[in-house]
Amino acid sequence: MPPKSKKSSTLALLAKTPTGITGLDEITGGGLPAGRPSLICGDAGCGKTLLSLEFIIRGAMEFGEPGVFVAFEEKAEELAINVASLGFDLPKMQKDKLIRIDHVQIDRNEIEETGEYDLSGLFIRLDHAINAIGAKRVVLDTIENLFSGLNNQGILRAELRRLFGWLKGKGVTAIITGERGDGGLTRQGLEEYVSDCVILLDHRVTNQISTRLLRIVKYRGSLHGTNEYPFLIDEEGISVLPVTSLLLESEVSSQRVSSGIPALDKMLGGKGFFRGSSILVSGTAGTGKTSVAAFFANESCLRKEKCIYFAFEESPQQIIRNMKSIGGDLKTHIDNGLLEMHASRPTLYGLEMHLVAIHKKIKKFKPKTVILDPITNLVTVGSVSEVKSMLIRLIDFLQAEQITVLFTALSLNTNVSEQTDEGVSSLVDAWLQVRDIESNGERNRGLYIMKSRGMKHSNQVREFVITDEGLDLVDVYLGTDGVLIGSAREAQQLTEATGQALRTHAVGQKDIEIQRKRKVLEAKIASLHEEFDSMQDLLNKSYIEEELRKEIMEKNREQMIKNRLSKNADHGKSK
Amino acid sequence: MAKASKTEKKEYKWELRLYVAGNTPKSVTALNNLKKYCEQHLKGEYSIEVIDLLVQPQLAEGDQILAIPTLVRKFPEPIRKIIGDLSNEEKVLVGLNIRPVK
Structure with missing residues (x-):
C-alpha cells in the first residue's frame, strides 16, 4: 500500500497533524488525524508515553503547536527527567508556555464514592490547560488509570465517550494511550471510543534480542502502511523504520x-x-x-x-x-x-x-x-x-x-x-x-x-x-584436459613453454639443414658449370686443333708447292 | 457561589471544601446533603467552602479534582475525598472519618 496519499483529488481530504517523529509521518501519510483523538496502545515499556510526549514536544518545537500533556502516571518532574536524556528541555518549554503538563493523581485510598457524579472536573482542568496556552495537541497518558481509581464503570464509560466527543469539539489533535489487555487492544476497551486512528506498539524479544514494533491497526479516512514496522528509541527519540520505496520507483543511473x-x-x-x-x-x-x-x-x-x-x-x-x-x-x-x-x-x-x-x-x-x-x-x-x-x-x-x-x-x-x-x-x-x-x-x-x-x-x-x-x-587454462588452474595451470604453461623451446630448436635444425642442402646444391651447380665449361673447352680445343691442322696443312702444302716449284726451276736450269 | 463558612479566621475542627461545576442538580444535592450531615453531626465545628470550577478552573489542579462534585476534607489530615452527590450518609460519615467503621 502506498504510504503517501496523492493530492490529485480536489475533494476535501482528511487533514493531518504531523507528529514530527521520524518515519511515522510517512507510514501514516502525513501524521495523525487533525482534530481527532487517536489511540496508542501497547504493553508496559513499549514506548507509549515517549511517543506521545515526543508528539507534544515536536509539535511545540517544530510545528508551532502548543500541547497539553495530561499525565495520569508520572509527575511532571519525572517526565522532564525522562526526556532530558533525549535533549528536550521540558521545564523551559513549560515556562515558554509551549507545553503544559498536568499531572492527574488518583489515589484510591483517599477517594470514596457515594452516588452520582461526573468527570466535569477533568474537563474543566483540561479546558483550562488548553486555553491557557492555546494548545492544539493533547495527550492523555494513560487514561485507563481512571478505571483503577474509580469504581463506577458505567459513569466512567459514559464520561469517556463524552470526553472524546468534547475533545473533537475542541478541535485538538489528541493522543490517548492505553495498556494492552487480554483479548482486546486495551484493557478497558478504549478502542470502542477512539475509532479514528489506532496505533499498536509491541515489544518482542526473540533470541534474547528485543525488537520494538509499530503497527497501525486502523486509520479511518486515510491510506496507511499496514505492516508491522520496527522502531527504535535512541538518543534522538523515536525513529520508525524507514519504509522507503514501497513502489520501486527509484531513479536509475547508467553511469x-x-x-x-x-x-x-x-x-x-x-x-x-x-x-x-x-x-x-x-x-x-x-x-x-x-x-x-x-x-x-x-x-x-x-x-x-x-x-x-x-x-x-x-x-x-x-x-x-x-x-x-x-x-x-x-x-x-x-x-x-x-x-x-x-x-x-x-x-x-x-x-x-x-x-x-x-x-x-x-x-x-x-x-x-x-x-x-x-x-x-x-x-x-x-x-x-x-x-x-x-x-x-x-x-x-x-x-x-x-x-x-x-x-x-x-x-x-x-x-x-x-x-x-x-x-x-x-x-x-x-x-x-x-x-x-x-x-x-x-x-x-x-x-x-x-x-x-x-x-x-x-x-x-x-x-x-x-x-x-x-x-x-x-x-584459466582451457586445454584438452579441461579447465586447469593454480599450479596445474602453471605446470601446463611450463610444459607449453618447453614444447615451444623444443619446437624452436627443431625449426633451427631444419633451417641449418636446408642451408646445407642449398650449399650442396649450389656446389653441385658450380661443378656442373665447370664440367660444362671443360666440355666446351674440349670441344673448342678440337675445333681449333682442326683449324690449326687445316691451316698448317695448308701452309705445308703451299710450302711444298713452293718448294717443288723452286726445285724444278733450279733443277731445270742446272740441267 | 457564596462561601458557606463563617468568618475566615475562626479555626474549625473540620474544614471541608466542596468542588462543583455550576449549579447542576448533582451539585445542589451534594451541597444540601453535606449541610444536613454537618448540622447533624458536627454542629458548630465545621466550615464548608464551595468552589465553582467554572469560575475558578485553576483551582482544580491543586486538589487533584477529576470528578464533580467532590468533597475534600482539608482538615483534619489526612486529606480525604468523597465524590458523588453524597446521597449515602453512611459512606460520607465513614469517608470523612466522622463515624468509625462499625
Whole structure:
C-alpha cells in the first residue's frame, strides 16, 4: 500500500497533524488525524508515553503547536527527567508556555464514592490547560488509570465517550494511550471510543534480542502502511523504520563505476558496475570476499567519492592491516575523510537497530559507496526472512539515494549454491561468486559473475589471485584436459613453454639443414658449370686443333708447292 | 457561589471544601446533603467552602479534582475525598472519618 496519499483529488481530504517523529509521518501519510483523538496502545515499556510526549514536544518545537500533556502516571518532574536524556528541555518549554503538563493523581485510598457524579472536573482542568496556552495537541497518558481509581464503570464509560466527543469539539489533535489487555487492544476497551486512528506498539524479544514494533491497526479516512514496522528509541527519540520505496520507483543511473580490479571490469563489459546498483559477493570462507570489498572501497576513494565500510566481523584496524599486505592503502583515505569504517558485532543490537544505525550514518556522511561485510552474520540476530526484509529496505533506501552498495556473504557449502543463505541474490543487481576450486591437492580461487543486470558480462570462470600488488583475475587454462588452474595451470604453461623451446630448436635444425642442402646444391651447380665449361673447352680445343691442322696443312702444302716449284726451276736450269 | 463558612479566621475542627461545576442538580444535592450531615453531626465545628470550577478552573489542579462534585476534607489530615452527590450518609460519615467503621 502506498504510504503517501496523492493530492490529485480536489475533494476535501482528511487533514493531518504531523507528529514530527521520524518515519511515522510517512507510514501514516502525513501524521495523525487533525482534530481527532487517536489511540496508542501497547504493553508496559513499549514506548507509549515517549511517543506521545515526543508528539507534544515536536509539535511545540517544530510545528508551532502548543500541547497539553495530561499525565495520569508520572509527575511532571519525572517526565522532564525522562526526556532530558533525549535533549528536550521540558521545564523551559513549560515556562515558554509551549507545553503544559498536568499531572492527574488518583489515589484510591483517599477517594470514596457515594452516588452520582461526573468527570466535569477533568474537563474543566483540561479546558483550562488548553486555553491557557492555546494548545492544539493533547495527550492523555494513560487514561485507563481512571478505571483503577474509580469504581463506577458505567459513569466512567459514559464520561469517556463524552470526553472524546468534547475533545473533537475542541478541535485538538489528541493522543490517548492505553495498556494492552487480554483479548482486546486495551484493557478497558478504549478502542470502542477512539475509532479514528489506532496505533499498536509491541515489544518482542526473540533470541534474547528485543525488537520494538509499530503497527497501525486502523486509520479511518486515510491510506496507511499496514505492516508491522520496527522502531527504535535512541538518543534522538523515536525513529520508525524507514519504509522507503514501497513502489520501486527509484531513479536509475547508467553511469558505471570501476570495481577496483581492472580484470573484473573487463569481465563486466569493460566498465564495471552501474552506479547505485547493489552488488553481492558471496563465497566460502577465505576466498577473498573482504579483499574484493576493500578494493571496491579503495577504488571509490581514489575517485574522491566517499565510502562507508560497515564491518561485522573484523575491526577497522585489522582490515587496514590486511589490505596493506595486498597493496591497498585504506588508512590514507580515512585520514583524508573519504572513508569511514564502522565495526560492530551483529549481536550488539537487533536488526532494525542496525538498519537505523546504518541509515543514520549514511544520512550524516553522505557516501557514494556503502559496504556491508558480511551480511551473513546478521542471521545470528534475526531470522532469514527478517534479514531479507531488512536488506530489501536497505537496498531500497540506497537505490533511492543513488548509492552503490556491496554486500559480502558467506556461503556455507562448497558446492555452487543457487541461493545465498540470506536469499538476497534475487534482490541484487550484480552477483559475484568467489569459490574454492580444489584439485591436485591444492585450493585455488575461482571467480564467476553469476549475474549482472543490464550489461554484457563474461560467462567465464576466472582464476582469482591475490598478490602483493593487489587482486587480479587470470584466465584459466582451457586445454584438452579441461579447465586447469593454480599450479596445474602453471605446470601446463611450463610444459607449453618447453614444447615451444623444443619446437624452436627443431625449426633451427631444419633451417641449418636446408642451408646445407642449398650449399650442396649450389656446389653441385658450380661443378656442373665447370664440367660444362671443360666440355666446351674440349670441344673448342678440337675445333681449333682442326683449324690449326687445316691451316698448317695448308701452309705445308703451299710450302711444298713452293718448294717443288723452286726445285724444278733450279733443277731445270742446272740441267 | 457564596462561601458557606463563617468568618475566615475562626479555626474549625473540620474544614471541608466542596468542588462543583455550576449549579447542576448533582451539585445542589451534594451541597444540601453535606449541610444536613454537618448540622447533624458536627454542629458548630465545621466550615464548608464551595468552589465553582467554572469560575475558578485553576483551582482544580491543586486538589487533584477529576470528578464533580467532590468533597475534600482539608482538615483534619489526612486529606480525604468523597465524590458523588453524597446521597449515602453512611459512606460520607465513614469517608470523612466522622463515624468509625462499625
